[in-house]
Structure formats: C-alpha cells, structure tokens
Amino acid sequence: GENVEQHPSTLSVQEGDSAVIKCTYSDSASNYFPWYKQELGKRPQLIIDIRSNVGEKKDQRIAVTLNKTAKHFSLHITETQPEDSAVYFCAATYRMNSGYSTLTFGKGTMLLVSP
C-alpha cells in the first residue's frame, strides 16, 4: 500500500516568516495530493490540493509543489500569522486492488506561529 512520510513533526516560526512542510509518497500511481489543516478540537479542513498533471498550485499565501519523479510534494505558507497555528496533514491517493481509492495521511506537522 501507499506510505506517506511527512516532515517536520513540529515547526515553530515567527509571525511573518515562511513555513515549509514536506511529504514523500511511495506509490507512483498516486495522482491526488490534498493538504488538510486541523485546529485543536476541530475536524480537518482541506486547504489546498494538487493533481499529478501540474507541478505547482498557489492560493494566496499558500502554495503546493509536486515533484512526481522524486515522489515528493511540499506545502509553503508565506507571511505566516498566529491563526495559521494548527496541525497540517498531507495525503496521497492510493488506488486499491478493488479499483476504489483511499487517502493515506502523513503523520502531521504541528505548526506554531509566534507573534
């Protein structure tokens, strides 16, 4: 099955700095890579996603890059703000033998943005 590795597990930055979270995946057939943000006590929410036919996607202060050859993708947050503090999960779609696909998550990165 798919294996998704995520680093770092904890990331502390000063407000205004950039934050980068990196993930690698094992299944070369994976074609969909979402990023979720989970605030304390709340459900994960999708913040950005990328499909395998593009190399980069940007949405305001958030961007995601994908390197299919190296099988890694990264989340970039610029001009961080205290409200960006949360746990961020990357995920990759893994196609099961049944034909259905499932999402495999990384272990998460706790981002702390200090004012």
Next chain:
Amino acid sequence: GAVVSQHPSRVICKSGTSVKIECRSLDFQATTMFWYRQFPKKSLMLMATSNEGSKATYEQGVEKDKFLINHASLTLSTLTVTSAHPEDSSFYICSARESLSGRRGDTEAFFGQGTRLTVV
C-alpha cells in the same frame, strides 16, 4: 464545501458494551467513506474504507469483528465498536468522498466532526 455529519460527538460507555457511530453525507452521495482513529497529538490512522453496497476494506491490524462497518446507503456509514474496552477510548472520525475513482477522478474528502469515545 460538502457537509458530513457525524454522531454522536461524545459518548461514554461501560466496558463490554457496544457503541454505534453514524456518518452521514448531507448534500452529496458518498460512494466511499473512510473511518479514522486519532490519538491525542497524533495523526489520523486509517482504520477502514467502506464502499456503498460492498464489504469494508480494513487496514492491517484493525480487527473487523471488533470494528463493524456498514455502508448500506450512499449517505450513511456506521462504525460499531463491539465489546468496547478502555483501550478503545479514542477520537474516531469519518470522511466521505463523492465520486468513484475512474469515473470523475479522485476528489476531496470531507470530514465529520468526530466522536470522542470514552470507555469506563
């Protein structure tokens, strides 16, 4: 985005009893639903994937007789924790996707609000 409703949000049960958790997609048909378990300050651990009308696919190490999953309709999946024990205490969360892979491609998964299970 689409809405996934999970109930109950919190449940306390006695050791040895069974608990049922419901996951409903309110405004779309969820052909696939996922059940996760999350420990404090830990990642989402996939327990099983359920597809409407077929048996759930369990991840390695997850006892299917312990965690019964039923996906009887396109809007409802249930997880039943049977003969619960204190070590089953955890945060259980479901997510749902709208389309079958290969038809419209892989799509975003929407999460329920989670269920905090405490077994005493």
